[in-house]
Amino acid sequence: MITIILLICIIRALRFKPQPKVEKTVEPVSFDKQKAVNDLQEMVKCKTISNNDFSLEDDAEFKKFEDKLTEMFPRVHAHCVKENVGRRGIMFHWKGKSAEKATVLMSHFDVVEVDESGWEKAPFEGIIEGETLWGRGTLDTKSTLNGCLQAAEKLIGEGFVPNNDIYLCFAGDEEISGPSCPAIVDEFARRGINVQLVVDEGGAVVEKVFPGVSDRVAVIGIAEKGMLNLSYTVKSKGGHASAPPAHTPIGILSNACAKLESKPFKANFTAPTLALFDTLGRRSTFVYRLIFSNMWLFKPVLSLIGKMGGGEINALMRTTCAFTQMKGSNGRNVLPAQAEMLSNFRIMTGETIESTVEYVKSVINDDRVELNVVSGNNPSVVSRTDCEEFEIVKAAVGDTFPDAVVTPYLMFACSDSQHYGRISDKVYRFSAQSMSADERRTIHGHNERITFKGIWECVEFYLRLITRC
């Protein structure tokens, strides 16, 4: 019996090969490369830092940013209808040959806070060194906003008319999950606009992220996980630490934490993950091909690998739980009257905030621990990959990065594009730049910067995308 199973597995693995690559010639695109760099440099100089406390935002910087757009992209402003929507939403309507269906190219122009002490160069001065532009927002995500507007400005100048209406929609409060993007989506719904394709920031062109695959990979997010911040509170009478009870609030919390870490969520292989395994598994080494071509047999093995190793592979297959904060008393010898901890969950497609809390309750199984949902959102809708719109995005990605393998994937981070799930099942998340692991770490971190090549890749991608829309 075992021999037969092994034989079946090996045959399946041998047949598990990528589609033969169709050789094609890609037409080169041209655009003003210097302008693309200069404009992004100017955008970075605007300190558009969003803050949950709106009163701490610098409105003048946001105004400066919007004014600069008017200067930099005169044709877009003259040719498209511009509207300000919601708190900090900007929407350009670019009329196509048909208004029957519409494409939305979205981005955000707010950035996260910086801790300047950790930066090697000033984050808001647009410093250029060699062929690299430094600054907060260069990768996340003024680069995609710039790419989109550079492409539109050039194409409008050439008299290009897209097949369908295109809306360029930018929000100034994405990083704080602000109300601008939801307000824009409300407008589309209210006006009854048939939004078919939506493209936002997301996956990139990456290397060495999948076991056994040496090719460059362009990952297009077709869904994103949900997020939940859950707090755990235990109360006690407090008192002196010299005669403690058998279990202190911190002891009880630690026990809850240990239980949850040793009992991770069940593995759940959803469509985006299976699509990724299928595309990349075919390009991997034989051992991995054996596993990924026989998911019917190896799901438990993969689940175990994820459980033990954690990291990105694990995040692809289950809801993850990371304990991030804990607080007790202020005195070294004082029992806390109240102890608290917090964990951040990334919720898998198909699950919800409620089901996550239910699972936590059942694992902890301790009434002394009080749970509270601090904030969160459910996972996004999974976008289709069996449609013309996905092929359009895939082709634009493939032409911009001809050597890369293009694949759908599940995004772990949350973005504004989740709101579009209400009106479209074709929402794709892709930031058209090659990014090393080191570069990815600078997003929301220190020393964020982009190479000129990255700036140009973004423009090229949008040129290739828009001319297909």
Ligand SMILES: [Zn+2]
């Ligand atoms: Zn972003």
